[in-house]
Amino acid sequence: MSAGRVGVGVLLAALVAAPFVPMGGMRQYIFHVLIQIFVWSFIGGAWALMGRFGLVSLGHGAFLGLGAYTTTLLWNFFGLTPWLGALVAVVLTAALAVIVAYPCSRFQVIGHYFGLVTLAVGEVVRLLIIAERDWTGGSLGLTVRPAGADSLVAVQFADKRVFYYAALVLWALGLWVWHRVDRSMARSAMEAIGEDETAAASVGIHVTRFKIAITVLSAVLTAVGGIAYAQYIAYVNPDTLAGIGVSLRIVFAVVLGGMYALLGPTVGTALTIALAEVLRVVFGITYVGMAETIYGLLLIVFIIFLPSGIYGSVRDLLRRRPRSQPAAPVTA
């Protein structure tokens, strides 16, 4: 375990020191990719908080979009700083999460049905954003109003390094929340609920309360991720921040990495973003759609051949080896 700790320390030090490494002309691009990986890993981790307990949401775009649009609209129309806007957004997202989660757990909507209900919620948010086009710009999206100069109040900075550190902190925060949930009593309770709700209730677990709590936590973190992404990109669009497309992308990245491991969502997100970037660079704009085509094909192949995710499979392989050695003398 100590070797693992050292490895983590080195990795963290490298990530913190990265902005001071000379990278020449690639600097902006590399930071752009890294920031995206951190933010989407954070969002993936937030999704996995629910997903690992069998609450497979196909509509996290709803929370993402609600968060991003709330802060952006409040800033654009009322000049409210995104810091306070984020507070409003978090409250709204938590409310939406309760509105979805309470009836879902009350009426035992689970499995396929839970997935499809959340999918509908995601589509409702996307369509509402498009329908209110006088405010939101409809499907054309909306640019975050520029503050003119670097401003902490507006959370706008010309230097990508500021966003890099912010995204790194956000990502670490997400891992910490995951770790806390993983070590808590709530985890055992949620696992019991995921296995069999009736049995869990019969041993005194308050099913509804736990489900609502984990959904609200997951939704709020997702909204924070959406706000961070909107502030960084300075542009919001209903198709990239709400609806079925982005919701499925989040789930994909997490399942690809492995949703039962701390770093699973990060590994999956890093791989999907890296893959998308490589394909985009290789095919450029000459073959529109080719990059995404290969992306889709690889996702199918990965899911068929690595059902427990890349990180999960690799970790299982590594764990199996040391265990098989001490077992050998016993049988001999």
Add this chain to the structure above:
Amino acid sequence: MIDPIFLAEAAVNGLLLGGVLALLALGLNLIFGVIDIVWIAYVDLVMICMYAVYFLVQVYGWPIWIGSLASVGLGALLGIAVHVLIISPILGSAPVNQLLATGGLLFFLQSFATFLWTTDHRSVRLTLPTLEYGGMFLSFARLVAFAVALLVMLGLFLFLRHTYIGTAIRAVSQDREAMALMGANPRTVYVVTSAVGGALAGVAAALLIIQYSVHPFFGAAFGPLTFMICVLGGLGNMIGAFVAAFIMSEIISIGGVVWSTEMGYVIAFVIFIIMIFVRPGGLFARRA
């Protein structure tokens, strides 16, 4: 105040759209009922078949009915391909993985269509008349599509009732384990079901291409709606899906005239969410 004629026209259009939606929902529901997997990419298969009809009819000048038959055949082949290549290796996997595998297919089909045919909207231009009745204007193409959809659904009903394989399909959807004990081969049933489901997608494609233009994101427009109809009717419940298709299409059609297209969908989806809470097993579920 909206002219009652417009409302009546919207109601009739909703009814006509409902026929095609019901066909889609039945195809998806058949597959779900038997194989227990929701094909997220089902409407994207329809999109591929729509392109096939477009190219055969509009570009190569085939008559529409041959193009439609080709679309049915292509749909059946695609259905078998999806089952053999993607579904059967992961039949034992976690439900999330099964859902996501067909979700990957959705990304693949959408972007491959973008790559091959760009994002242009393409439509088959048939010179079909518009009918006028009491001040309402009705498209003849929609009437034809509605009638064909009803006939095909009747055919599906007879197929499931009166053929050996149809009976086997119904048996599997009722009890998977008992079916294998009775000596029937579930694998054959799965492949036939996928082929029938795919063929229904092909029929729907032929009926949709004469009303709407096709583009790579056609599946994204109709896909979520189709799942919701299936769930609203009760997953695996054919009659429920049939009725639910008409309810949803009426809401969308009338809501679209009274407010806006998006609001029509929003209302339909919100009603769907509420209905799931009130009647989780679908419209016609018997309370356990």
